[in-house]
Amino acid sequence: MIEAPAREQILDAAEKRARMAGYHGFSFRDVAEDVGIKSSSVHYHFPTKGDLCEALARRYTVRAADRLGDPRILAPGEGLERVTALFRDAVLVEDRMCLCGMFGAQRDALPAQVATAVSAFFQMILDYLDVAPRASRGSQNPAALLARLEGALILARTLNSPSLFEDALSETAA
Amino acid sequence: MIEAPAREQILDAAEKRARMAGYHGFSFRDVAEDVGIKSSSVHYHFPTKGDLCEALARRYTVRAADRLGDPRILAPGEGLERVTALFRDAVLVEDRMCLCGMFGAQRDALPAQVATAVSAFFQMILDYLDVAPRASRGSQNPAALLARLEGALILARTLNSPSLFEDALSETAA
DNA sequence: CGACATCTATCTATCGATAGATAGAATCAT
DNA sequence: ATGATTCTATCTATCGATAGATAGATGTCG
Numbered sequence: 180m181i182e183a184p185a186r187e188q189i190l191d192a193a194e195k196r197a198r199m200a201g202y203h204g205f206s207f208r209d210v211a212e213d214v215g216i217k218s219s220s221v222h223y224h225f226p227t228k229g230d231l232c233e234a235l236a237r238r239y240t241v242r243a244a245d246r247l248g249d250p251r252i253l254a255p256g257e258g259l260e261r262v263t264a265l266f267r268d269a270v271l272v273e274d275r276m277c278l279c280g281m282f283g284a285q286r287d288a289l290p291a292q293v294a295t296a297v298s299a300f301f302q303m304i305l306d307y308l309d310v311a312p313r314a315s316r317g318s319q320n321p322a323a324l325l326a327r328l329e330g331a332l333i334l335a336r337t338l339n340s341p342s343l344f345e346d347a348l349s350e351t352a353a
Numbered sequence: 354m355i356e357a358p359a360r361e362q363i364l365d366a367a368e369k370r371a372r373m374a375g376y377h378g379f380s381f382r383d384v385a386e387d388v389g390i391k392s393s394s395v396h397y398h399f400p401t402k403g404d405l406c407e408a409l410a411r412r413y414t415v416r417a418a419d420r421l422g423d424p425r426i427l428a429p430g431e432g433l434e435r436v437t438a439l440f441r442d443a444v445l446v447e448d449r450m451c452l453c454g455m456f457g458a459q460r461d462a463l464p465a466q467v468a469t470a471v472s473a474f475f476q477m478i479l480d481y482l483d484v485a486p487r488a489s490r491g492s493q494n495p496a497a498l499l500a501r502l503e504g505a506l507i508l509a510r511t512l513n514s515p516s517l518f519e520d521a522l523s524e525t526a527a
Numbered sequence: 528c529g530a531c532a533t534c535t536a537t538c539t540a541t542c543g544a545t546a547g548a549t550a551g552a553a554t555c556a557t
Numbered sequence: 558a559t560g561a562t563t564c565t566a567t568c569t570a571t572c573g574a575t576a577g578a579t580a581g582a583t584g585t586c587g
Contacts, residue, residue, distance in 0.1 A: 200462030283511035288374030330500030337457035
């Protein structure tokens with residue numbers, strides 16, 4: 180069993196915690212204990228909390244973009260499906276909030292470097308949906324879909340009802 | 354100029370901060386300084402942070418319900434309009450996140466009493482939309498609208514674009 | 528009425544715990 | 558043995574929370 184590099188383990192632990200409790204809801208010590216090292220070692224890899232959370236948001240964005248792939252080569256409607264799948268996994272598989280949805284809600288309380296990285300995530304998704312072929316003319320505007328996905332995540336998790344996530348994505352009442 | 358009761362001033366300050374930074378993003382001292390008293394005086398009115406934030410969520414729910422009124426006496430489509438107006442004011446007038454959207458995102462890191470009060474807010478809105486007359490048959494399912502509003506709030510604020518809020522509410526691409 | 532008691536709301540001061548962050552020694556790997 | 562990494566140890570600041578004192582309003586009762 181090959182150990183993941185410490186830097187990645189730190190990011191994994193920090194992402195998990197940030198997606199549960201938000202920027203101010205976890206500490207260097209929390210992350211260090213999760214990984215099994217000392218908090219000063221976390222500071223070695225990420226000098227400040229802003230650095231750590233900026234890296235978090237960037238990695239989150241890159242991973243999402245990788246999974247989404249090139250939007251120009253998709254069948255009509257598939258872009259929408261792929262973005263939806265990202266958020267469906269967050270609630271059904273990971274049972275966590277979207278990292279950037281969480282940070283975005285707290286944007287007034289974030290270091291600028293983190294807020295910028297979070298903006299980049301949203302812009303990436305919006306651009307992707309804008310370029311991806313639509314299923315029908317005028318269907319699904321990017322901002323509307325993304326907003327609904329972020330909100331559905333909050334709703335389904337708060338009311339403890341994963342099925343509410345799907346409800347919130349359908350046009351007609353449940 | 355009649356001073357508002359200390360309890361209300363405390364709730365006002367705490368709500369403002371909670372809607373900017375989340376549950377862990379503000380302290381008793383922050384609130385106390387905003388009001389111009391000592392943190393121990395805040396504890397007098399709200400013994401624990403859970404008590405304070407539960408009161409926050411309850412007041413938030415009552416105020417929203419008051420403003421929404423009785424859904425049964427509304428014209429078709431007006432319920433939807435009224436709920437939308439609530440969130441539009443949050444982004445355009447108050448420039449703050451929805452308190453319960455913020456807390457909901459952090460539900461894993463909240464005292465149970467707060468999480469329960471937040472659930473009650475969402476349930477109140479969903480019930481309201483469910484009872485209010487729809488504009489057309491099968492139009493707008495409650496969970497979909499509420500999700501989109503919460504998400505639109507996050508999106509518009511993160512990307513620093515109030516107009517994105519309206520974009521996210523329209524069906525067709527901007 | 529006047530004296531005593533209670534209540535309300537705030538204060539000062541402090542608690543133990545934890546926050547983010549840093550310096551410098553020790554250790555590990557190449 | 559050099560550079561990368563982790564450690565021990567510590568700092569300052571702040572966290573939520575509590576204790577005890579106080580001032581002033583209110584209430585009770587002889």
